[in-house]
Amino acid sequence: MTQTRRDFLTTSAFAAIAAALPRTGEAADEPIIDIHQHLGYSGRPDDVFLRHQQVMGATLTILLPAGRSVNTPSTHDGVSNGLQAQALGNEACRTFARSHQKGYRFAANEVPDVEGATREIERYLKLGGLLIAEQKFGVECDSPEMQNIYALAQEHRVPVLMHWQYKMYNYGFERFYKMLEKYPRVNFLGHAQTWWANVDKKYQDDEKNLYPKGPMTPGGISDRYLSDYPNMFGDLSAGSGLNALTRDEEFTKDFLRRHQDKLVFGSDCSDHEGAGEKCQGSQTIAVIRRLAPSKEIERKLLYGNAKRLIRKLP
Numbered sequence: 001m002t003q004t005r006r007d008f009l010t011t012s013a014f015a016a017i018a019a020a021l022p023r024t025g026e027a028a029d030e031p032i033i034d035i036h037q038h039l040g041y042s043g044r045p046d047d048v049f050l051r052h053q054q055v056m057g058a059t060l061t062i063l064l065p066a067g068r069s070v071n072t073p074s075t076h077d078g079v080s081n082g083l084q085a086q087a088l089g090n091e092a093c094r095t096f097a098r099s100h101q102k103g104y105r106f107a108a109n110e111v112p113d114v115e116g117a118t119r120e121i122e123r124y125l126k127l128g129g130l131l132i133a134e135q136k137f138g139v140e141c142d143s144p145e146m147q148n149i150y151a152l153a154q155e156h157r158v159p160v161l162m163h164w165q166y167k168m169y170n171y172g173f174e175r176f177y178k179m180l181e182k183y184p185r186v187n188f189l190g191h192a193q194t195w196w197a198n199v200d201k202k203y204q205d206d207e208k209n210l211y212p213k214g215p216m217t218p219g220g221i222s223d224r225y226l227s228d229y230p231n232m233f234g235d236l237s238a239g240s241g242l243n244a245l246t247r248d249e250e251f252t253k254d255f256l257r258r259h260q261d262k263l264v265f266g267s268d269c270s271d272h273e274g275a276g277e278k279c280q281g282s283q284t285i286a287v288i289r290r291l292a293p294s295k296e297i298e299r300k301l302l303y304g305n306a307k308r309l310i311r312k313l314p
Ligand SMILES: [Zn+2]
Pocket: 134, 136, 163, 191, 192
């Protein structure tokens, strides 16, 4: 059959629309809540960031602020200001979320051992911050300063998201169960290299081996925290989360089944594309869709668990 000019135009118009649609979040009616992104991330402009989230398919994004810039041991003399990624702070995240209310919310944060830290965090919780994040500082996880933050989280009924990185951020991972027991009404989100590497029982903490490969043995510290403590959750974001999900796919299927109510999608990627091999977030979404044992579990991981965990989410 010969194609009329009008048919041709219609077909190419549809092709153009189809090409413009987000590829990863192909089903427009399926929400994706991204609980882990940053503003100004490695200098990424706002318009590029907005497009990144749209192309990736995120329908709601939570912006995690940095603390203030200070030169203290807890910021490694300033090295980790801006969350070591030029991430912007509370006020910038709040302002951005206010002017993009449909798809953006924000968390509250501060360097835990500066004067007035909990006062600053509380101020932004009262202004609408949904959780305390991203806690990425060189402090003991059971220090008085961190416990002040856990107590504040308990009072405001918000989760605390922590970046675990051996000898760098949040020290004393193996003792953290004491905090899980002491603050049973605070929900904690584990994130980053040391959190994910320690799913594997055979892993030994090593600051030079933060992205271990190969088969996983169940029963590592993180795996046990998730099993044994109702208030411990896992943030699937970043290269560390993606590495943990892809290094042993048979393990992952079982891991996602066992912890189907405890794992939450986040992207934490700074690329400009929102798709393809540079974009960890879109790859994590694809892996979740491919390896989740059921559609029901996939939905829990991509948005259902986030809604349960973070009060006040629309
Ligand atoms: Zn992080």
